[in-house]
Amino acid sequence: xxxxTKPTAMASQLRRRAxxxxxxxxxVVGLAIVVGIWELVVIGLRPPAVKLPPPAAVFATxxxxxxxxxxxxxxxxxxxxxxxxxxxxxxxxxxxxxLAGLTRLGKVLLEPSLRxxxxxxxxxxxxxxxxxxxxxxxxxxxxxxxxxFFIVAFMAVEGVRAVxxxxxxxxRLLGVNGRMRQWASIRLPAAGPEILTGIKIGxxxxxxxxxxAEMVNATNGIGVVLYTETQYSDTARVLALVIVIGVIGAxxxxxxxxxxxxxxxxxxxx
Amino acid sequence: xxxxxxQEDGHTPTADRTPGAGRERAAGPAGHDLAAGTGLVGEVxxxxxxxxxxxxxxxxxxxxxxxxxxxxxxxxxxxxxxCVIGPSGCGKSxxxxxxxxxxxxxxxxxLYQGREVHGPHADIGMVFQSPSLFPWKTVEKNVxxxxxxLGVPRPERKERVEELLDLVGLVEFGQAYPRELxxxxxxxxxxxxxxxxxxxxxxxxxxxGALDAQTREDLxxxxxxIWSERSSSVVFVTHSVQEAVYLADRVLVVTQRPGRVSEIxxxxxxxxxxxxxxxxxxxxxxxxxxxxxVRSGASGSGETEPGQR
Amino acid sequence: MSFLAAAxxxxxxxxxxxxxxxxxxxxxxxxxxxxNRVVAVLAPAAFAVVxxxxxxxxxxxxxxxxxxxxxxxxxITSYARSGNLAxxxxxxLREALLGWAAAVxxxxxxxLLASRIRVVRYGLVPIVxxxxxxxxxxxxxxxxxxxxxxxxxxxxxIFVLCFFTxxxxxxxxxxxxxxxxxxxGRMLGSSRLGIGLGVIVPASFRTLSNAARFSITAAWGGxxxxxxxGASSGVxxxxxxxxxxxxxxxxxxxxxxxxxxxxVLDTLIGAVLAGPLKQYR
Numbered sequence: 001x002x003x004x005t006k007p008t009a010m011a012s013q014l015r016r017r018a019x020x021x022x023x024x025x026x027x028v029v030g031l032a033i034v035v036g037i038w039e040l041v042v043i044g045l046r047p048p049a050v051k052l053p054p055p056a057a058v059f060a061t062x063x064x065x066x067x068x069x070x071x072x073x074x075x076x077x078x079x080x081x082x083x084x085x086x087x088x089x090x091x092x093x094x095x096x097x098x099l100a101g102l103t104r105l106g107k108v109l110l111e112p113s114l115r116x117x118x119x120x121x122x123x124x125x126x127x128x129x130x131x132x133x134x135x136x137x138x139x140x141x142x143x144x145x146x147x148x149f150f151i152v153a154f155m156a157v158e159g160v161r162a163v164x165x166x167x168x169x170x171x172r173l174l175g176v177n178g179r180m181r182q183w184a185s186i187r188l189p190a191a192g193p194e195i196l197t198g199i200k201i202g203x204x205x206x207x208x209x210x211x212x213a214e215m216v217n218a219t220n221g222i223g224v225v226l227y228t229e230t231q232y233s234d235t236a237r238v239l240a241l242v243i244v245i246g247v248i249g250a251x252x253x254x255x256x257x258x259x260x261x262x263x264x265x266x267x268x269x270x
Numbered sequence: 271x272x273x274x275x276x277q278e279d280g281h282t283p284t285a286d287r288t289p290g291a292g293r294e295r296a297a298g299p300a301g302h303d304l305a306a307g308t309g310l311v312g313e314v315x316x317x318x319x320x321x322x323x324x325x326x327x328x329x330x331x332x333x334x335x336x337x338x339x340x341x342x343x344x345x346x347x348x349x350x351x352x353c354v355i356g357p358s359g360c361g362k363s364x365x366x367x368x369x370x371x372x373x374x375x376x377x378x379x380x381l382y383q384g385r386e387v388h389g390p391h392a393d394i395g396m397v398f399q400s401p402s403l404f405p406w407k408t409v410e411k412n413v414x415x416x417x418x419x420l421g422v423p424r425p426e427r428k429e430r431v432e433e434l435l436d437l438v439g440l441v442e443f444g445q446a447y448p449r450e451l452x453x454x455x456x457x458x459x460x461x462x463x464x465x466x467x468x469x470x471x472x473x474x475x476x477x478x479g480a481l482d483a484q485t486r487e488d489l490x491x492x493x494x495x496i497w498s499e500r501s502s503s504v505v506f507v508t509h510s511v512q513e514a515v516y517l518a519d520r521v522l523v524v525t526q527r528p529g530r531v532s533e534i535x536x537x538x539x540x541x542x543x544x545x546x547x548x549x550x551x552x553x554x555x556x557x558x559x560x561x562x563x564v565r566s567g568a569s570g571s572g573e574t575e576p577g578q579r
Numbered sequence: 580m581s582f583l584a585a586a587x588x589x590x591x592x593x594x595x596x597x598x599x600x601x602x603x604x605x606x607x608x609x610x611x612x613x614x615n616r617v618v619a620v621l622a623p624a625a626f627a628v629v630x631x632x633x634x635x636x637x638x639x640x641x642x643x644x645x646x647x648x649x650x651x652x653x654x655i656t657s658y659a660r661s662g663n664l665a666x667x668x669x670x671x672l673r674e675a676l677l678g679w680a681a682a683v684x685x686x687x688x689x690x691l692l693a694s695r696i697r698v699v700r701y702g703l704v705p706i707v708x709x710x711x712x713x714x715x716x717x718x719x720x721x722x723x724x725x726x727x728x729x730x731x732x733x734x735x736x737i738f739v740l741c742f743f744t745x746x747x748x749x750x751x752x753x754x755x756x757x758x759x760x761x762x763x764g765r766m767l768g769s770s771r772l773g774i775g776l777g778v779i780v781p782a783s784f785r786t787l788s789n790a791a792r793f794s795i796t797a798a799w800g801g802x803x804x805x806x807x808x809g810a811s812s813g814v815x816x817x818x819x820x821x822x823x824x825x826x827x828x829x830x831x832x833x834x835x836x837x838x839x840x841x842x843v844l845d846t847l848i849g850a851v852l853a854g855p856l857k858q859y860r
Contacts, residue, residue, distance in 0.1 A: 023708075030705030051725060166402035169372050172390045174467065175419030189406045211716045215808045216819070227808070230720045238720035246713030253712055263406075 053236040062240040071225065075248070078210060078221040081137070082252065085144020086206040090199045093149045097156025098188055098195075102179075140213050140221075147209040148202035155198030159191025196260045203256045207249055222248075319383060319503050320346040320369065320471055326377030326528075327364050338364050340528035342378070346503050348470070353514035354507045355557065356524030357565050362507040365524070366473045369505065370396045382471065392420060395464035396473040399480055401456040403448040409435070409459050410444040416467040434462040437496055454485035458492070465500065472497075474506040478513070490516055494541055511557045515550065516543055523560040533560045646827040654828035655835070663817070668840060671802050671813040674730055678737025679798035683791045686742045690749025691779060707746060715740040715801065716808075723809060733805050733813075740801045741794040748790030752783030792848045799841050814840075 035055050041047070042054040049057070065071045163186065171186040214223020222245065229237050327339040338361040346352050354362050367373045369380050371389040380387040382394065395416075403412050410431050417427045435441045438458040448456055457477055464472060478486040490513060497504055508514050514521045515537055523533040537553050544550060628648055635647040646654075658664045693700045718739050726732035756779055764774040806815025814837060821829030 026705045026708050030707070030709035033702065033706050034709055164402065166398055166400055167404060169367075169396075169398070170402040170404075170463075172372060173370060173394070173396050174416035174463070175390075175392060177389070186404075189404070192406055208714050208716055211714055212804050212808065215716070215719075226717065226720055230723050230809070233724060235721065235724050238724060242713060242717045242721060245717035246710075249714050250712035 050233065050235055053239065057236050058239045058243070061236040062243055065237070065240055065244070074220055074222055074225055075244070078214065078223070079248070081140045081221065082144055082203070082206050082210045085141045085210065086148045086199075086203050088141065089145035089148030089206065090152045090202055092145065093152025093154075093198065093202070094156050094188075094195055096149075097153035098160045098183065098191060100153075101157030101160045102183065102187070140210060140218065143209045143213040144206040147205040148199070151202050151205060152195065152198040155194045155201075156191060159194030160187045162194075163187050163190040192263065196263070200253070200256050200260060203252050204249070207252055211245070317347050318345040319348045319350075320505070321381040322365070322369065322378075323381065324378035325365070325368060325375045325380060327361065327368065327373075328376040337528040339368075339375075339530065340377075341530050342524075344522055344531050344534065346471070346505060348503055349501045351497060351504045351506065351517055351519045352522060353518035353520075354505065354522045354524060355509070355511060355514045355561060356529065357526050357561070358509070360524050360526050360564075361529035362524055363475050365529070366396065366475050366505065366507055369471075370394055370473055372396075392416075392467050393469050394471045394473065395467060395469035396475070397457070397460050397464050397477045399476045401448070401453075401460035403456055403459055403463070405448050408445050408447055409440065409451070412448070412459060413463045413466050415463065420467060430466060434465055437465075437499070438462045438492070452485075453481050454489060457481065457489065461493070461496070465496075470502045472502050472504045474504060476507055476509060479509065486513075491542070493517065498541070511554060511561060512545060515554050515557055516545060521557055523557070523564055525564045532564050535560060646831050650828040651831050651835070654826075654832040658829070658832055658836075664836065667812070667814045667817050668836065671799075671806060671815065672840070674733040674805075674813065675737055675795075675798045675802040677730070678734040678802075679741050679791075679795055681734070682738045682741035682794065682798075683745050685738075686745030687749045687787055687791075690746040690751075691753045691775075691783060693746075694750045694753025695775070695779060704750075707743065711743050716804075719805065719808060728809060728811070733802065733810065736805050737798050737801050741798050744794045744797070745787070745790045748786050749783060752786035753779060755786075756782040788852050792845065792852065795844050795848055796841055799837075799844055803837050 038055050042052060160183075167186055167190055168182065171182060176182050176185050210221070211223045211226070214221040215227045216223075218224050222241070226238075226241050226245070229241060322342055322344050325339060325342040326337070329336045329338055342365060344352075354365065356362050364373065368375045369382075369387065371380075371387045371391055371394070382391060387394075403409075404415065407415070413431045413434055414427050417430065422430075431444070432441070435444055438461055440455060440458055440462070443451065443455065443459075448459070451459065460477070478489050481489065494517065506514070506517060518537050521535040521537060522531055523535065524530065525532045535553065535556055539547075539549055539553065632648050689699075689703060693703045715736055718736055722732040722735050726735060760778050760782055761774060764778040769777060802813070803815040803818065806813040807819045808815075810816045814833060818830060818833040818837075821833060
């Protein structure tokens, strides 16, 4: 009988590194193309600087913004709200989703609410939240947690219900008795991939909701800055803000993605 | 009859095994004894590790009721390799699931070492058609899982895992994840995992069904080797008559639904077996004949005793 | 002689039964399914309404925030009667659907093209990857400065919101088209354009329509949000307005309207996809 060759943790690592490299290259190329087209439009069409400032001006403004400590504080405030809210919402989502998704009562209650409430956009809660919470931090946190909660809970329910019954049987044979132990040792880990997808989507939702919440009703944070800048018609600043928001969005996504990649969850059972 | 060659020197239990009924076993976490809830029932027929008695299984109810099994009776001796064959859908898997305690029988009972089976039991291990390895655990952690639940202390676990991985030939793959393994390799890990709790009865539900012919043959040879080193009882369900005759001491033939044991065929050939030999062919012919009888509905008698032809 | 096992309940599916009556069975089964669905939605909803009412009775101060079922009912009727309901919804729908439709067409076309033509892919994908992480809301600033506060800037925002989902869906679908279908097309003498229209588009239809369906919900929700931030008309604006005068019933009314329209939109699309367009799936 032939002994199989050793699989390489090497091979998958190399693959991952190649992917990352490809992503970086794509991002850089994309950036170059966008800036390139931008510059061409500015040179070719000569729009007024009020409408479309050249890239150089915008980057200069960006530099000024970043140099300002007030702005940096706003960024940090927003970041904290987003990450905290997302963490709270995700945790709650995982717990509620994975537990309620299993009980019959939970299924009955959750199914319609997850399906219907999904249409009642989280932001509709903003007015209520602002009345309830006023300008407090709690309000912003509520919005960001809410945004993550539903998607994570939804994915958790799916994940926990779609567990391969073979895994459950194997678990029972190996001594996993009782619903709670089964939930902890088998269902929850097995739902890992779905849950991870959920929290990856969740950070995006939380980020958008935070921006909206800050634009509507807040005293500090990037959203406020964006809102006020729009009043002043300083296009360069507004565009600089767009860049900042984009970068933060990308950074958040990357952060969560690399967090997820550290965990050994793999998709599907063997 | 029996595995003459292997039985030469008698039955040698491995070092830490205590013979006799009711082995002491480390209590699992919170004093949980996996064998709890069973009780000694009457007299134990000598030499039977597993008794399947009048077992029946009914699915559904009322108009949609389906009788999958009815009056299934057979026994398995210690250190015996039993194969179960039968037409598709006759309930072979169901029998295994009932023995394992994963599904309840509608009628009858299963006695393991004289105790009635109510639920999964530490002494009974099972390997399924798909390996069902936990994808979030490494190979080592998969194999270790059952032992952990039993409260086996760490150093001993580590030792046993190494021993088992060596047994199935996958020592270098301890840190690999299931998705990195081929089908055959994953199935071997599944076997190692099932053996980790030192079960004295191993149930196997068409474990090689999803593998290609070459791997399948390799694993059959491996299985015989592992089994002879471990000496536990095995009940192995398969579609392949050749596989059954190659592996088993006795072959059970199950009828179509409602399934019951129609015949038991002895395979008194020494191991390792030569599939091309005349004796092998004879036994296979008998098995094929039994199978076609069952398929056409002309099944044999219901109850058979071990050793009876 | 039976015994009860501690084993869990059987999970094996009911086996096939032979010779069941076909047609009539199908109809009653469908009716039961619908009935179950309706009950499943109405029961918790009714339960929630009852709880809501009781809470309002129990604690008067909280009524200022969550209102009462009757209060909301009043508000709904007056909102509808005044004609505002219709105007607001229409205004918002215009923005939402305009942006969404444009995104579906643009995203679908570019996505498919990018998936099949290398040049397009190398050019477009990097741009998309760079623009994607930018929260659509960030574009509010530039769009307002460029397009003013009217219909177009809102629709543009919705466009940005939906574009990427559709693009990714189209790209994905385009790359996954069964190559043997393409080969068959080639063998039958189709030109490249012919294959594009005749093979690629239909083959990717399913994924595309799913993406379109999914993003209409986002489009609607997005419209409401955008209007909350900077608008003088539409549902979102109304929501904020009610909020600013502490009209809790009004707020809840608008939320219900938003939810209802969302459900209707989704159902409509679902129906269209299941009905007239079914053959393409």
